[in-house]
Structures are given as C-alpha cells and as structure tokens.
Amino acid sequence: MxxxxxxxxxxxxxxxxxxxxxxxxxxxxxxxxxxxxxxxxxxxxxxxxxxxxxxxxxxxxxNAHPELAFNPEFTPEEFEQWRSQVRDKLLELMNFPEPVPQPAPRKLWSQERKGYVLEKWELYPVPGSVVPFLVLIPENATPEQPAPAIMCLPGSSGTKENLAGEPPLVPAFKPDDRNHDGWLHAERNQQAVQFVRAGFVAVPVDHPGTGELSDLAKLRRSTMDDRNTLSRYLIDMGRNYIALSVFQKRQILNWMREQPHVDAERVALSGHSLGTEPLLVLAVLDPQIQGIVWNDYLAATMERPRASTKPNHRGIRPAANWLGHSIPGLWEWFDYLDLVAAFAPRPLIVTEGGPTHSLDLVRKAYQIAGAAENVSIHYYPQYHDPADRRDGKPIPEGLSSTEWLDYANVHAAHHYFKGYLAIPWLTGQFQLPDPGKVYPPAPPEVVRKQRK
Incomplete structure (x- = not known):
C-alpha cells in the first residue's frame, strides 16, 4: 500500500x-x-x-511581590544600596561554576573586509567546552587610538555569521521555505556590520545550542537544537540556559577589554530579542558596561502570564516560553523590569517600546539616579502616537497571546534590529563622529510617522 x-x-x-x-x-x-x-x-x-x-x-x-522589586519612592541613597543587593542576588541565582584555569582564547584566522578586519577566535570557558566568536575591527582602531567596543547578541535563531554579514557556515543554516524564522529581516539584523562601519570593534556571538554551537541542527534545515531539552537538563544540574550563555559571554567581554585596539572605558552591549536576556544579566553583573542597546519591547515578565489566560478552542490556555527563558527563583526576588532599572544611571536605549507604565518605571529609576537624559525610549512606528496605544489602564487578565502583544504596544511583524535608532544614539553617547548611513534606512512607515 x-x-x-x-x-x-x-x-x-x-x-x-x-x-x-x-x-x-x-x-x-x-x-x-x-x-x-x-x-x-x-x-x-x-x-x-x-x-x-x-x-x-x-x-x-x-499576589506576587518580589523581595527586591524596584521602588519608585527610593531616595538616591536607597537606590544605590538596592542596586548592590540586586547584583549580589542575581550573581547567586546564576550559580556559575567555580573557575578552573583554561587556555587563553586563540585566533583561528584573520581576513580583510572593506573598511575592517574580520577575525575568528575560540574561547575555552571550562573543561570540555569550546566557544567560537567573531571580531570585526575597524581599520582606524589602533593601540594608539583604541576604538569603543560592542558585543552583539542575536535573536533566537540568529547566528554570529548573520550578525557579521557573512555567509552561513553550512547550507542548512541558509534560509529557505522551511527555515525563515529570524531571517525575515536578515539584512537589518546584521548588527555587527553596522557597528563596525560606525567605528566600533564589534564582537558577534552565538547563543548556546545555536549556529556553530548546535549539535544536529545543521542536518535538518535549522540553526537551533532542541534547546528546551538542553535547558531542562541544565536546570536538573542546578544550572540554566541564560546562566550558561552569560558565563561564556562574560569571559569574552573580559578578553575584549584586554585587546590593545579596544577602549576598555567604552564597552557596550547590543541585544536583539532573545539576546536581551543574557545582555541584561551581563550588564547588571558588570558595572564596567557603559551602554545597552535593548532591541525588543520591555515589560514585566510576570505581567504576561498573569494577563495571558484566554483558552483556545481546545480549552488550552497560552503556553509559557521555552525553558531557556527560565532562571529558577528569579521571580521570588525581582523581574526583568527591575533589572533594567538597576542598570541606571548608565546609558540605555529601548527601540521597540512596550507597555508605557513599564517604561515609565524605568524612566523613574533614571530620574532617581540623576540621569534622566541617559535613557532613550522609542515605540514601534504603529504605536508612536500615544493615541494609538493602550495606555493609562492596567493590562487586564483574560488575553490571548496576540491580544497581549496589542496591549503591550508590540507589532511583531516589525521586530528587527533598529540600527537607524541604535547607531546614532550610541555613537553620540561614545562621542564618535557621525558615521553617516551605515545601517539600512528606516522603513517607509517610520519616515511617515516622523514627518507627522
């Protein structure tokens, strides 16, 4: 038959x-x-x-009340003490392994590109593990004139090669009709290329279980392993996906600062989508980080499951994100929104908005820290006009996943790296010359909103 x-x-x-x-x-x-x-x-x-x-x-x-939630009534002195407590507790939740002496990172090769040099390196974070990463060095970065540096973290299915504008490592990583997640805006998501052309040393990295760090993904038209299973096993061993990601990237950051062509006083992080999560932990744990590009919407992570409860036609309520987003014990102490507030007073840009009450809480943290001018917040073009947002009221319970995004002022189809916002902002923060249009231009709907 x-x-x-x-x-x-x-x-x-x-x-x-x-x-x-x-x-x-x-x-x-x-x-x-x-x-x-x-x-x-x-x-x-x-x-x-x-x-x-x-x-x-x-x-x-x-009825949740995290013990170290940000209090908008903090005095500046209380705020500084709270930031220290948050950093200590977050480090405890990461449960990093004890450091073991390992070989220094090794350069595998170096190639000339137009206006910059592309290098590939290997990190040896712990026994049994190797983590490759790329380095893009602008031609004017020298030991005599070191350049600012930025680590670039991709969205969920992105790879360091895509961030660097390089061809996929294997044919299976090339998008086709079965594999387009994360590639819908492939050119716009090439963060590292845009930053190096603006004068930054750019270091794009992979997420665990993704791209070159994946297992059998290369054989099945995907850039990702089954990271839910990977995350579950890590949790059972007392670790978690984000902590593993941060542990690797933290060592790369330390290595970056030691490079003679890098200005260690001007180091930033840029994350898109999933990349904002390890970015956030890195920034809170590392006081030397001097700028964050948050390319996603910003909301309390506890608010979404509380509000998203509408069942589908089968009687199933909206599912949680995969386990890689889980840091066991996090909600007992704080939410992501509190961690973003703890980054103040250092410069922060949010490029895709979120619920305005969440964004206002972050603005308040910067006011308390005496640096209101250091936070720059932008909405999706569709929500640029306050009249088009669902602001002024608490987000209700009983929403579907789609309805939640609408209440959070999110337009998922336009979720991509906003270089036209991030590059001018960060070059200004780090006092670099105007690089010109080194990023894809703003889409037509943005231009129309700006004209209005």
Whole structure:
C-alpha cells in the first residue's frame, strides 16, 4: 500500500478522535467550553480558593511581590544600596561554576573586509567546552587610538555569521521555505556590520545550542537544537540556559577589554530579542558596561502570564516560553523590569517600546539616579502616537497571546534590529563622529510617522 493511501485511510479515524476529544471538552462535568467565560481564571468557591492548580498559580501571580522589586519612592541613597543587593542576588541565582584555569582564547584566522578586519577566535570557558566568536575591527582602531567596543547578541535563531554579514557556515543554516524564522529581516539584523562601519570593534556571538554551537541542527534545515531539552537538563544540574550563555559571554567581554585596539572605558552591549536576556544579566553583573542597546519591547515578565489566560478552542490556555527563558527563583526576588532599572544611571536605549507604565518605571529609576537624559525610549512606528496605544489602564487578565502583544504596544511583524535608532544614539553617547548611513534606512512607515 502506498504511503499517501495509508494517510487517506487514516483520516476518518483521526477525525473521529478529534471529534471525541472535542466532545470530552464540551461535556466534561456536564458543562460546555465557553471561551469568553473562561478568559479570566476564577475560583467559583465562596472562600476564593482554587481547585485547579492553574488557578492557584494564577493566585500566586496576582499576589506576587518580589523581595527586591524596584521602588519608585527610593531616595538616591536607597537606590544605590538596592542596586548592590540586586547584583549580589542575581550573581547567586546564576550559580556559575567555580573557575578552573583554561587556555587563553586563540585566533583561528584573520581576513580583510572593506573598511575592517574580520577575525575568528575560540574561547575555552571550562573543561570540555569550546566557544567560537567573531571580531570585526575597524581599520582606524589602533593601540594608539583604541576604538569603543560592542558585543552583539542575536535573536533566537540568529547566528554570529548573520550578525557579521557573512555567509552561513553550512547550507542548512541558509534560509529557505522551511527555515525563515529570524531571517525575515536578515539584512537589518546584521548588527555587527553596522557597528563596525560606525567605528566600533564589534564582537558577534552565538547563543548556546545555536549556529556553530548546535549539535544536529545543521542536518535538518535549522540553526537551533532542541534547546528546551538542553535547558531542562541544565536546570536538573542546578544550572540554566541564560546562566550558561552569560558565563561564556562574560569571559569574552573580559578578553575584549584586554585587546590593545579596544577602549576598555567604552564597552557596550547590543541585544536583539532573545539576546536581551543574557545582555541584561551581563550588564547588571558588570558595572564596567557603559551602554545597552535593548532591541525588543520591555515589560514585566510576570505581567504576561498573569494577563495571558484566554483558552483556545481546545480549552488550552497560552503556553509559557521555552525553558531557556527560565532562571529558577528569579521571580521570588525581582523581574526583568527591575533589572533594567538597576542598570541606571548608565546609558540605555529601548527601540521597540512596550507597555508605557513599564517604561515609565524605568524612566523613574533614571530620574532617581540623576540621569534622566541617559535613557532613550522609542515605540514601534504603529504605536508612536500615544493615541494609538493602550495606555493609562492596567493590562487586564483574560488575553490571548496576540491580544497581549496589542496591549503591550508590540507589532511583531516589525521586530528587527533598529540600527537607524541604535547607531546614532550610541555613537553620540561614545562621542564618535557621525558615521553617516551605515545601517539600512528606516522603513517607509517610520519616515511617515516622523514627518507627522
């Protein structure tokens, strides 16, 4: 029997199972699934207690008060003490392995490019591990005139080669009709090329389990391994995905500062999407970081699961992000929004907005730190006009994943590295000459908004 014939014969059974499943959902406990009624998780008991574990979890989210949450009423002295406490607790949560003497990073090769030199290096962070990275050095960076440096962290499926504008390492990393996630805006996401052309030493890196750090991804048209499984095993060993990423990148940062053509007093981080998470931990733990390019929207990570509870037609509520986003114990102490606030007073740009009440909390931290001018916040073009945002009210519970993004002022189709915002801002912060248009121009919808 041919394969497609077997498939056709299987369809009636598949349909029957689907109908049976829907019937269960419809008739369970004699009730029908009412999506609208089930949007918000409610107890239904006089004592307000929840029978379902998901309901109890929602209760915890509604009543969560992290012990080291940012307080907008801090005095400058209290704020500085709080920043120190946050740094100490975050370092504890990372649970880094004890350092073991390892070989120094080694240069594999060097190649000339137009206006800069491209180098490939290897880091040996711990026994059993090697982490390659790239270095783009502008032609005017010398030991006599060292240049500022920036580490570039990609989005989830991005690679260091894409950030550097280089060809994929293997054919499987080249996008096709089955592999386009992260490549929709491939040219715009070439952060490292844009920064080196603006005069920075740029160091693009991979995420664990991605690109050159992946296992069998190269054989199946993907840049990523099953990082959920990778993350689960790390957690079971007392570690986590973000901590592993930070541990590797922290050593590369230390190496960067020692290079004679790098100005160690002007080192920044630029992260897109997933890259903002290790970026944030690195910046809080390392007081020498002098600038952050946050290329994503900014919101409290506890607010999204609290608000996103609308079930789908199968009675399933929105799923959590994959385990690589998890830092066990984080929410007991603080949220990502608190960590961003702890970065003040150092320069920060947010290029894709977020809920305005979240952004205002970060602005308040910079005011307390006496550096209100050091934070620059921009929205997606669709939300540039305050009249187009859902501001002024708390984000309600009972939203779908799509509705959450709308309430958070996010336009996912335009989620890419905003070089036209980041490059001029950081060159200004580090007092570099105007580099001109070294990045893809702002898209038409941005230009139209600016004209208005």
């Amino acid at each position: 041919k394969k497609n014939q077997r498939r056709r014969m299987a369809r009636p059974g598949t349909i029957a199972v689907t109908l049976w499943t829907l019937a269960l959902i419809t008739s369970a406990f004699g009730q029908k699934l009412n999506i609208e009624k089930g949007r918000v998780i409610q107890s239904g008991r006089p004592d307000g207690r929840h029978l379902s574990t998901r309901g109890f979890q929602q209760y915890l989210l509604r």
